Amino acid sequence: MVNAIELSDVSCRYRRQLALDHVTATLPAGRVTALVGPNGSGKSTLLAALAGVLPLAGGQIRNLPEDIAFVVQRSAVPDSLPITVRQTVEMGRWRRRGAWGRLRREDHQIVDEAMARLGLSELAGRQLGTLSGGQRQRALVAQGLAQRAALILLDEPLASVDVRASEYIAGAVQDARADGATIVIATHERDQARQADHVLHLSRGALLHEGPPGAAAGPSSATGAMTASRASGEHAGRRGPAGASR
Numbered sequence: 187m188v189n190a191i192e193l194s195d196v197s198c199r200y201r202r203q204l205a206l207d208h209v210t211a212t213l214p215a216g217r218v219t220a221l222v223g224p225n226g227s228g229k230s231t232l233l234a235a236l237a238g239v240l241p242l243a244g245g246q247i248r249n250l251p252e253d254i255a256f257v258v259q260r261s262a263v264p265d266s267l268p269i270t271v272r273q274t275v276e277m278g279r280w281r282r283r284g285a286w287g288r289l290r291r292e293d294h295q296i297v298d299e300a301m302a303r304l305g306l307s308e309l310a311g312r313q314l315g316t317l318s319g320g321q322r323q324r325a326l327v328a329q330g331l332a333q334r335a336a337l338i339l340l341d342e343p344l345a346s347v348d349v350r351a352s353e354y355i356a357g358a359v360q361d362a363r364a365d366g367a368t369i370v371i372a373t374h375e376r377d378q379a380r381q382a383d384h385v386l387h388l389s390r391g392a393l394l395h396e397g398p399p400g401a402a403a404g405p406s407s408a409t410g411a412m413t414a415s416r417a418s419g420e421h422a423g424r425r426g427p428a429g430a431s432r
């Protein structure tokens with residue numbers, strides 16, 4: 187039995203600015219947690235703290251797994267990066283094999299599976315920079331999935347993506363959950379927050395509320411999503427558009 191990740195009194199700063207303000211919260215193991223709140227409320231900062239790329243200014247995080255996949259915002263990846271879709275997804279195996287290590291047959295299988303899951307198989311040889319925004323986002327999510335990490339962090343994976351990409355990504359998230367991963371998603375998308383198991387509502391770096399989707403949200407909710415009831419069942423969206431099943 188894997189324990190929930192526990193944040194107690196977690197604070198983070200960028201120089202003098204307090205970006206996370208004494209956050210105490212729980213991220214249930216093997217479940218999807220959505221981080222919601224207005225721009226600048228601390229969602230990306232909380233992901234960076236969980237990923238270990240931003241040191242804590244105070245507090246502690248317990249039960250953090252060692253293998254963590256961090257799918258950053260698409261805007262954080264330069265358009266001109268000379269890399270194909272396959273190479274992008276293969277980078278998800280670097281942690282296991284090292285950047286210069288040879289991928290094994292099982293790695294290639296995992297990469298193929300992640301690409302198929304996100305509907306990217308036919309785009310494998312394409313340069314990342316020649317893809318649409320939604321396709322590029324799918325490639326980044328596929329890279330995250332290929333890590334087969336116990337904790338998967340996704341920063342705004344549905345920002346400015348088309349319906350097809352958002353269906354593939356939502357399906358991939360539910361698949362990773364079904365495989366036992368703990369997933370944390372910063373999102374502005376109502377549907378994604380509704381489909382989560384647990385929601386942390388942040389405002390100005392502080393936790394306003396945590397609980398199941400549909401529970402009370404503060405009046406400043408950026409998404410307005412928290413008053414809606416859960417739209418779909420446990421494994422809703424497990425399959426993406428045609429050909430995406432695995």
Ligand SMILES: Nc1ncnc2c1ncn2[C@@H]1O[C@H](COP(=O)(O)OP(=O)(O)OP(=O)(O)O)[C@@H](O)[C@H]1O
Nearest residue numbers: 200203205223224225226227228229230231232372
């Ligand atoms: N690299 C940085 N240097 C300085 N301040 C930063 C940095 N990154 C974020 N901040 C500040 O920290 C606060 C929290 O930002 P963060 O990006 O975590 O919010 P967010 O909820 O993810 O916002 P968004 O929805 O716009 O992505 C904001 O006030 C922001 O201006």
